[in-house]
Amino acid sequence: MDKDIVEQNNEIISVGELNRSAKYLLESNFPAVSVIGEISNLARPASGHIYFSLKDDEGSIQCAMFKGSNMGLNFNPKDGDECIVSGNISLFVQRGNYQLIAKKMILAGQGNLMQEFEELKNKLKDEGLFDDANKLPIPEAPKHIAVITSTSTAALQDILSTIDRRAPSMKISVSPATVQGESATETIIEALKRIQNYNNNSSNKIDCVLLCRGGGSIEDLWCFNNEDLAREIFNFEVPIISGVGHEIDFTIADFVSDLRAPTPTAAAEIVSEFNFNLIEKLSEISKDLVFNIKNILRDKNQTLDYQSSHLKHPAHAIREQNRVLMSNYEKIRMLVKQKISDSKLSFKENTNSLMIENPKYLILDRKNALQKNHQSLKTLVQAVLSNSKSRLVTYEKVIKSIDPQNVLDRGYSLITNMKGDVIKDSAQINEGEEITAKLAKGSFEAKVGKRNV
Template sequence: MDDSLSLDEKLLGGGLLAESGAGDNAAPLSVSEISGSLKRVVEDRFGYVRIRGEISGYKRAASGHVYLALKDDKALLDGVMWKGNAGRLPFQPEDGIEVVVSGKLTTYPGRSKYQVVIEKMELAGEGALMQLFEKLKAKLQGEGLFDQDRKRPIPFLPKTIGVVTSPTGSVIRDILHRLADRCPSHVIVWPVLVQGEGAAKQIAAAINGFSNMEDGGALVRPDLVIVARGGGSIEDLWSFNEEEVVRAVANCSIPVISAVGHETDTTLCDFAADLRAPTPTAAAEMAVPVRAEWLASLSETKARMARSVQRGFATAQERLEAQRRLMPALTDLLRPHQQRVDELSDGMKYAMGQNVAQARSRFSASEGALRPAMLRQRLDAAQGRLDRLDLPVTLVKRPLEDARQRLDSLWRLAQQVSPDGPLKRGYARVSALDHSFIGSREAAIAAGAVNLHFYDGKVAAQITDEPVASPKVTPKTTMPTAKSSATGIKKPPDDRQQDLF
């Protein structure tokens, strides 16, 4: 390279390669180095800023971090809010809401841009707060959470009342005092924060806790829930405008009275509740009737019922007396029937006498035919007719003899076909234990245990398929001989002689 080139010519790119000239001490910086330098400068210069702008592109990532942009009519600034600070937000940010954020400016070298790291976010005045109020109200109203047909009637005399409020304020004392004056009731207080960081979560958790209580648990399930807080500014009451609180009130399975603020204060919780009370004290008055007035009303009702019953009883007595006077006497009603009974009795006596006379006349007419002489004569005539009947004996004996012969033939046939007939000739009949017939070797082996029937009884036997050895028979060594009566000589027995028996 030509050393005669001047420094200005080198800076203007006179050469092809980057070279350090004489007296040049500034080494080239890397992109990371210059980005780091810019980051330090921006963070040192703008370590704490407060910026006012309208939220745009609000997004909460799965990690819990919040990303958004702040804009006005001329510029736009990116912003990020880390998870810890985002969880402590007192309201739910939305696009279009004007806010004031506090934090510091920094750069993001990965995209060569700067952004604000938000540590705190506030609404930019009551106008922005009311804008957020109306926006959330329109959203929930569109979902039907404020519809009138969702409202449930408040029980007339709740046995147990659940109260969601601060345990240390004057609100709970006013409620308890008014309940004691009107009608003492069992009260369960669920202590919560009513404003500030974390208040909305505690209020929603308390309402859901009462709603999820079961009958028969360790605590008595309330019949009514009162959500109460004293008066304050819209910022103080904002916890009762949070979406999670409004949804908890709308979805509560127990009727809810909302008593937040004074009569002029309005929260979204009032729209979602089943009944709105202007003050916490008024909520206690709406929850229960006046016990003294109720008892007086019951006494008056009891007295009216007693007078009504007495009046009805007196009227019934008057009507009964009037009816009794119109009715005839009992003796007058019975006399015609008594006269009729007397007439029937006399007629019955006469009729019975006539029947007896007629029966006696018929008996007298038949008496002559029933004399002993007449009966004997008829008997003799019948005996004569019987004697004249000459029946041969053979006509009677022959059918009897034929019947006897047929009976003998059938009996002989029955003895021949009877299975027990051959038993007297040395045979045996085999049957199983269930009395079924066994007629083969396989059946006997299959049965195992059998009964052997002889002519004089039966015995049990166990069947086996193994052969049994026959006992040994000792042959006779000498044969008996017959002696001659004359000579004394023994003769062999004559096998031809037959047995007489």
């Protein structure tokens, strides 16, 4: 290709051919470069790509970082940032502009930090500090957790609000620490030691620790990449969940902790998951219980309404029994009248016979028969009256058993509104409405305070 370009120096070529030849030379001679400079004219179109200029005191170059590459950025680039951009040089043929196609971009100064990070990470990994076999299990339903973070951070407020919403019964203690700066590592280690000392002297032990802070640059999070802190976490007797930075941020503390959460809020959700699910399950059971109780009450009310519709009023029952008694009385009266009539007829016949036959024996025989009939009639009348009286007593007991007054005597009350309507359902009354309660003896008026449907 180089030879072709040289040969073309003596020929007339098109602009497109010139640009394509220049593009080939650039891409062949600069396959991978890293350039340091200041970002300017940064643009983010809807495509998700990033276009910007990288400049210094001596020059400027156009840069493009396509969506697939910028998704791996651990910071949000902006105008004025001094960055190290790695990629390859290319040329946009249509315009003849050469540009740097960025594959990776870090803030200036991060290169040495990343090298230190990788070296420490590999060292601790080789020693087994990251092995899953050495990690403590996270308790399923922790009762007391401790949060290590700065008391002035938004991360702490996010954790507190999340746990208060999902597991309000969980106890939370804060072991404050500085989470950025030169002294941050020492304060975090001191916070861990305070928790250990607390557990050694308290019955209400902390059973899980959240080590958290919000997102930031690699310099902001550097205190979590300390070897002493990593070993302190590894040897800590209480399970630790790290929630440092955003989802794309990784620190040594994340690898050595017993569990990594992508954010502080996610860490709070992990420790409150059991309580949150339990609250939801109890809520479902409560709803089912209320639904079943309402169904039972509805069925019972329907049964009561049906039975009430077939229950006769006491006055009607009394009138019906009175008709029965009067009918029985009339039957007895007619029977007695008939017996008396028959006896008179028999007496008359006997008298006639007596006059015809021997008066002495006929009179004695007829007298005995008359006395016998009289006694039978008396016994029959008494039996009928006794039977009717017993039935009357039974009916009286039945009537008394359904008498509303007897229900009141057992401690119940009859509730009516001011119109005199009987209250059977709480939906018939309103809060603040006046009602009257009739008792076995007397009554009183009251005002509805709260209605439960």
